[in-house]
Amino acid sequence: MDTKPLAPILRNAASCSLALLMALANSSVALAQAEGQSKHSFSIGEKELLLDGKTFQIRCGELHFARVPKEYWRHRLQLCKAMGLNAVCAYLFWNLHEFEKGKYHWEGQADAAEFCKLAQEEGLWVILRPGPYACAEWDGGGLPWWLLKKPDMALRSRDPDFMTASRAWLAEVGRVLGPMQVSKGGPILMAQVENEYGFYGKDAEYMGMMRQSMIDAGFDIPLFACNPTGNLHNGKRDDLFNVVNFGSDPQTGFKKLREVQPTGPLMCGEFYPGWFDTWGAPHHLGNTDRYLADLEYMLKEGASFSIYMAHGGTSFGMWAGADRPFKPDTSSYDYDAPVSEAGWIGEKFDRTRNLMSRYLLPGETIPDPPAPIPAQEIAGFALTETAAVFQNLPQPVKDSAPRHMEAYDQGHGCAVYRVTLPAGPAATLHIEQLHDFGWVYLDGKEVGIMDRRSRRFQVRLPERKAPAQLDILVETMGHVNFGTEIHDRKGIHGKVTLQEGSKQTDITGEWSVYPLKLDEALLASLKWKSDAAGSPGPKFWRGSFNAGKKADTFLDLRNWGKGVVWVNGHCLARYWNIGPTQTAYLPGAWLKEGANEVVILDLLGPAKPVLAGLAKPILDELHPDLDFARKGTKKGELVLKGRDPDLSASFAAGAEVQEVKFKKPLTGSQFVLETLNAHDGKPYAAIAELDLLDPAGNSISHASWTIAYVDSEEMVGEDGSASNAINGQTADFWHSEWKSAQPNFPHTLVIDLGKTTEIAGMRYTPRSGNNPGRIKDYRVYVGDKLVTETK
CATH class of the missing domain: 2.60.120.260 (Galactose-binding domain-like)
Incomplete structure (x- = not known):
């Protein structure tokens, strides 16, 4: 149906109640039904979600089809259903589908329509998240690299070139997936507009343009926006259903949601049971007891949610992104999710399933999980052919x-x-x-x-x-x-x-x-030699192995340095000997009977050019001694003696995000936060995120930032590294030591801004939940050479 006549009404509906706006959205679904195009109706009511007019609680899980071999999609969907979920999220990564401008790709691993079809066959509804921006620790957050060819491109803004490209993308999404909306008999209940825009900007008109682009693309189902707890006001619109993202403390999250959306059902758009890994930092494990307690709170309250991730999978090839300022993500996206990277289940899955079974809707049942996909060991084998990079330049x-x-x-x-x-x-x-x-x-x-x-x-x-x-x-x-x-x-x-x-x-x-480009054309052009000890410098290596069966395995890369690995033409992963990941997941579905070819690009050179397949992955083995240019926090000396602080103040208690405005802007290339005590009297300091503000009140880019100094950071019991305080992710945090030692205050964090910067204030995000480390009294210093490096 044509929803364009509704557009002027919705664009000017800032003063309308949520109920009225949702009624307008629901009317489009009702009209589609009247035309005989739909077997179901889905709407957002005054207090609850309604499926065919009955109360419906979305129990969703994030499952990225691009991170799962297509051959295993049904298996993973069956596991989600057996966990007790009734929906999955379908995230679209724009750059996967349009890696080259104007050339759309929806086949094979990118077949989003087939994924949605399989979900429907397995009795799962779908929440569509089409972007244009996704984040998700995916290369560029899903934005295509070719957008950056324009020197002054302003991504995620009303820049005409960005909007033109985004509209074309969303129109293509509508062409491919529009017929799969619930209003047309498909499984897609809702669609997201943009993603966590409130963390990035405040332009509600931009969000309105994105919303209109979705409507113009043919989407007549309810549209929603998601944001972290502290950013719900930014770019907020009353003609979008708002949901909140958090990793813990749902009470506070939903309280903040009610401040921007007084009525309507409650929903958490991303609920984190674990976290992702970055190279050189410890492997992340979630707190299962806390995760289940928070999940039960939402189930009891009738709130809808999406577990991010229900199954993380693998960022195959070169699709893994990088955290900010620059912390590259591992290819393994295990996430400590209830379903592991290779589709295995254990205690977290079982306890989630048992919890869900107590809160099913009338008439619902949970099926048994499918049989696991077998794993195998592969005996060690040598890679004996090489192609030197400098002898194979295009x-x-x-x-x-x-x-x-x-x-x-x-x-x-x-x-x-x-x-x-x-x-x-x-x-x-x-x-x-x-x-x-x-x-x-x-x-x-x-x-x-x-x-x-x-x-x-x-x-x-x-x-x-x-x-x-x-x-x-x-x-x-x-x-x-x-x-x-x-x-x-x-x-x-x-x-x-x-x-x-x-x-x-x-x-x-x-x-x-x-x-x-490390693409098929380059690999096909390589000139191979059998003298493995030949030319110096970085090389491609080639070898082969026979698999006993088409079962999964994990390539053991501990003998190798840093690079990329391919098997049978599938680009599996990046690898790096510093860890924490030391293996590459190789799906059995990608193996062949007989010989299987392996190609490795190693930029450092292997200790031994030997590979083997393990039956279990290695996700938590760090080797900082192998880091060729150690990233770790610079060790130096604070130079504050005799210097008066630029600010002495106190943070309020609680989990609220707090903005501090300085009496006048401060200028320097280094920012020092000296913490003096904590609200709970314990010797710990923690920061989920620290932003600095320019004179206009906008966040200053972290692109050139590094941690110049920190007196204490926990790196044994968890990833409490100082860089977590400036990476933009409020679900992780800097935490002073607690596992092996508990040094007392003061705890000091120094950010090197990379250049002289005018700072008018700061934004402090405390660690969420009822956890230690909330800072009370503090001092701020801004200047140059406040830390001297130790020679």
Whole structure:
């Protein structure tokens, strides 16, 4: 049906009650029924969700079809049903479906319609989350890399180019999935508009344009917006059903939701039973007892929810994203979910299922879980063929100065930037920024590594008695998927210079840029040799193994350094020996009878070029000693003696987000928060998120931030690393030590902002729930060189 006549009414409905607005949305469903297009009706009432006019509580679980082998979709959906769920979320990652502009892909692993069809066959409803922005620890939050080709692109805004591309995407979603709405006999009950926009911006008109784009695409089902507890007011609209996201403390979450939406049913859009992992940090495990207690609270209250994640799966290939400022995510997305990465179930699943069984709707039953997919061990085997990266470069792009990789039509992989340097004395190579890791070679010899995590963008070069070839091999990890840092262009940014004493010279001339897209075309072009000990430098390695059966396994990568692995043409994962993940999940459905080919790109070189398959994954083994350019917090000395604080104040008790405005803006390149005590009298400090505000009251970008100093961070009992305080995720946190030691206050956190910045205030998000670490009294210092590094 045509809903366009309703658009002017809904656009100007800011003063209408929720009930009236939902009645308007419901009328479209009712009209569709009248046309004989629907077997069911779904509506949002004054107090409850209604399916066919009867009270309906959504018990949903997040299950990303892109993170599960298509061959296993039905198995995972059956597990969700057996857990007691009655719905699953279908997240669409725009860049998966339109990796190249204008070329849509809905086949195979991207067949969203087939996933929804299977869900319906298994008795599950579907909540559609089409973006355009998704987050989800997915590359760029699902936004296509090609949007970043425009130099001044403003993502998630009313930028005309962004809106044009987004409208085209949503129209394509409507074409493919519109027929699967409940109003047309399909399983899709509701559809989300954008995702957690309140954390990113405040533009309600932008959200209205996105909402209208969904209507124009043919969506006549109820539309909703989700936001974290502390961001519900930002960009809020009365013509969207609002739901709240949280990891614990549903009482507070729903209280905050009621402040923006006084009537209507309560719903948690994302409820976290665990958390995701980033390279170099401990593996995350959720608190199962607390998770179940909070889940039961929602079940008792009749609130709807979606467990994020019910089954995490794997960010296969190069799809894993990066937390902000830059903490790349592991390919394993196990999430400590009730259903593990490989579809296994255990205590958390059983206890969830038992809890759900006590709160079923009339007439509901829970089926038994399906049989597990078997796993196997594969005996060790050697990879004996190699293809050296520098001997397998594609045709270069010529440029007068290096640019970011998106400018060269590249969205994933690696690139080599090459230029000839004149003869000269020892010097320091400087790059304004390099995203993400750079190995620097002079005449084929490695001379240093650049590392975005610590903003290490300089390398010392030896004397050159003759002109020398400079190669910079850049490896990209995922585009940042959260915050304003999603404007994450890869490769070299800005000037490349040589510093010789006091003389600084721009490196100009003819640069050659070799795109290593790590796609099928590149792999097919490799020239293989059997001399594994041959050419120095990074290499591709190839070997094969025979699988006893088509059962799952986990490739043991502990002998390898850092890179990417493929099996039978499937790009499985990134790997990195620092952990915590030490294996790559290999679905048995992707194995062949007889020989199975393995290709590995290793940028560091393996200790032994040997692989094996394990029957169980290794998700929690850290090796910080193997980190080639350690990310960890800089160890230095605070230089505050004799300096008066710029602010001495106290935070209020409780879990509320608190904004502090300074009497006048403070200027400096380092920000110090010195915490003096906690409200509960215990010796712990914790921060879920710390934002700094500019004079206009907007959050200052974290893109150039690093942790310059922290006196104490818990890294044994949990991931309480200081960087969690500035990553934009309020469900994790910085926490001072508690497992092996409990040092007392003061606890001090210092942020290096990367440049001189004007700061007019800060936003402090306490740790959620009734947990230790809520800060009471504190001091703030802003300036330069407040921390000196220890040599």
